[in-house]
Amino acid sequence: MELALLIDFGSTYTKVTAVDVESAEVIATARGLTTVETSILEGLEQALEGIKPHFAGALPEFQHRLACSSAAGGLRMVAIGLVKELTAEAARQAALGAGARVLGVFAHQLTAAEMEQIDAGCPDIILLAGGTDGGNRDTILHNARMLAAARCGSTIIVAGNKSAAEEVRDILVQAGKDVRVTANVLPELNKLNVEPARETIRRTFLEKIVEAKGLRRAERYIQGVLMPTPAAVLNAAKLLATGTGEEPGWGQLVIVDIGGATTDVHSLAEGYPTRSGVTFKGLPEPFAKRTVEGDLGMRVSALSLLETVGARKLAAIAGRPEEEVISYVHAVHDNVELLPANENQWKIDTAMARVAADLAMERHAGTLETAWTPMGAMYIQHGKDLTRVPYLIGTGGVIVNHPNPREILQGALYRQEQPTILRPQTPRMMLDKDYILAAVGLLAEVKPTAALRLAKKYIVEI
Amino acid sequence: MEEEKKQLTLVLGVIGADVHAVGNRILEYALTEAGFKVVNIGVMASQEEFINAALETDADAILVSSLYGHGEIDCRGLREKAIEAGIGNIKMYVGGNLVVGKQDWAEVEKKFLAMGFDRAYPPGTMPQQAIDDLLRDFGFTQKC
Numbered sequence: 194m195e196l197a198l199l200i201d202f203g204s205t206y207t208k209v210t211a212v213d214v215e216s217a218e219v220i221a222t223a224r225g226l227t228t229v230e231t232s233i234l235e236g237l238e239q240a241l242e243g244i245k246p247h248f249a250g251a252l253p254e255f256q257h258r259l260a261c262s263s264a265a266g267g268l269r270m271v272a273i274g275l276v277k278e279l280t281a282e283a284a285r286q287a288a289l290g291a292g293a294r295v296l297g298v299f300a301h302q303l304t305a306a307e308m309e310q311i312d313a314g315c316p317d318i319i320l321l322a323g324g325t326d327g328g329n330r331d332t333i334l335h336n337a338r339m340l341a342a343a344r345c346g347s348t349i350i351v352a353g354n355k356s357a358a359e360e361v362r363d364i365l366v367q368a369g370k371d372v373r374v375t376a377n378v379l380p381e382l383n384k385l386n387v388e389p390a391r392e393t394i395r396r397t398f399l400e401k402i403v404e405a406k407g408l409r410r411a412e413r414y415i416q417g418v419l420m421p422t423p424a425a426v427l428n429a430a431k432l433l434a435t436g437t438g439e440e441p442g443w444g445q446l447v448i449v450d451i452g453g454a455t456t457d458v459h460s461l462a463e464g465y466p467t468r469s470g471v472t473f474k475g476l477p478e479p480f481a482k483r484t485v486e487g488d489l490g491m492r493v494s495a496l497s498l499l500e501t502v503g504a505r506k507l508a509a510i511a512g513r514p515e516e517e518v519i520s521y522v523h524a525v526h527d528n529v530e531l532l533p534a535n536e537n538q539w540k541i542d543t544a545m546a547r548v549a550a551d552l553a554m555e556r557h558a559g560t561l562e563t564a565w566t567p568m569g570a571m572y573i574q575h576g577k578d579l580t581r582v583p584y585l586i587g588t589g590g591v592i593v594n595h596p597n598p599r600e601i602l603q604g605a606l607y608r609q610e611q612p613t614i615l616r617p618q619t620p621r622m623m624l625d626k627d628y629i630l631a632a633v634g635l636l637a638e639v640k641p642t643a644a645l646r647l648a649k650k651y652i653v654e655i
Numbered sequence: 656m657e658e659e660k661k662q663l664t665l666v667l668g669v670i671g672a673d674v675h676a677v678g679n680r681i682l683e684y685a686l687t688e689a690g691f692k693v694v695n696i697g698v699m700a701s702q703e704e705f706i707n708a709a710l711e712t713d714a715d716a717i718l719v720s721s722l723y724g725h726g727e728i729d730c731r732g733l734r735e736k737a738i739e740a741g742i743g744n745i746k747m748y749v750g751g752n753l754v755v756g757k758q759d760w761a762e763v764e765k766k767f768l769a770m771g772f773d774r775a776y777p778p779g780t781m782p783q784q785a786i787d788d789l790l791r792d793f794g795f796t797q798k799c
Binding site (some may be wrong): 275276278279280314324327328329330379381382383472474564565566567568571573 | 664672673674692693695696698699704707708710711712713714723724725738
């Protein structure tokens, strides 16, 4: 039997999934607390104890032992570009797509105050872009000189104007930084090229960050910590959308992942206009796009969710009095392991999740802007048109464990009263019922077709 | 163009709520054929898009088309925005059906030059004229 052990070192829990590769079956799942402060192995061993009963009390030989991690703050990055809507946005997209937590995005020439901000955040990796190939050189050179003096952030990935890249590298190398030069994230104005930067970020994560986050010790047990957890989810989404050489995928899809700290939306879609008479404007969108909403979460970010939505609106959706909603939100924020204990608390939890899905999708989806011209109304599209996307997949603790996950996912759908926000209109609603997306993304690295079959089997319609 | 000299980068677009795409394509083709690096931002381009594109690509000139008669309103303030963005010295050319009706061209041209454009072209101008002017303005003696 070919077995795979897939591990996700999360910020709170270490989750393990044991998979029979040939039959594409999940044999067992279990979790332990993430113990990154002491030794990462404690939590892992605790989780492994949980799956032992499924193997008659002793762990078998796993041919594949792979892990992803968002422990110890995840992969913390800063993205720097020239124009906010162009290279700075392209750099942000590259970092998000690599599964990073983006601490800040900076445009134009860095100031001393911005350098202080970067030093205070102390990112694991800085992604430095700016200028199209053959375009502006001054800004990226200025920014390299500023970064050379930075106290924090010794790992810098350069993905800017190729005509300045070598000079930028020399400046940073002389300052003792670890510098990796990769292809420009925006080589031409209308051409986004984030994949080489994403790949470089991932390699850097493997080489350096795993060590820094105290994950190296786990490598005695496993073959490698391959990527940040969000990158594993995006990897799974990509596989499920495009398929492999042996088996077709599902085509375009959107994933809503509601977590304790953030709500992520992944869209695997071209997002071209679906109506005639619509002009696309702005930076081209990556086929695999991830957005992260740091203010929308069920536990750690519960207070900021309440602040964003407002107690009155949240209470109206939950159908509970305002005071009760406010006190529940504070309670789950203060004790992140708290789960709803009665029907009323379930209602509030559901309302929180529904608004998180709603707002995260609203921010992820493209928009239509009406422009009045001598020829009548014309429409300008910014971002992706997701109205015709056929699959909407829900994942994340609250959705996976909810008695009626459909109620939450419906928050993400297109609404008649917001016709200019291009959310999915009538997708099939799917549930990642065994919480296996990250595991699928890991298995895809070694056995893509088995991983695809696993995803198709365990992501079910609701 | 002489080989040692840097290839000139031009930002090309149709400003405002104007959707005339054909002329824009023809200009892109003619200018590319003439040896320029053309950054075409297409139709319905805002002033900010022209400025941002010029900034990222370190462009030498901005070429603005307007064919629906609202050119005067759409182009006002473009030079000032370029100055704010730190590229105040960039060359700016404008052409098309810039105003409605049969207004005296000399008056129209004066208006656009006062707005900060280096050159303004009346309806019916051939691409070759702009190409010749570009080469002359950037000190290229040899025709391509």
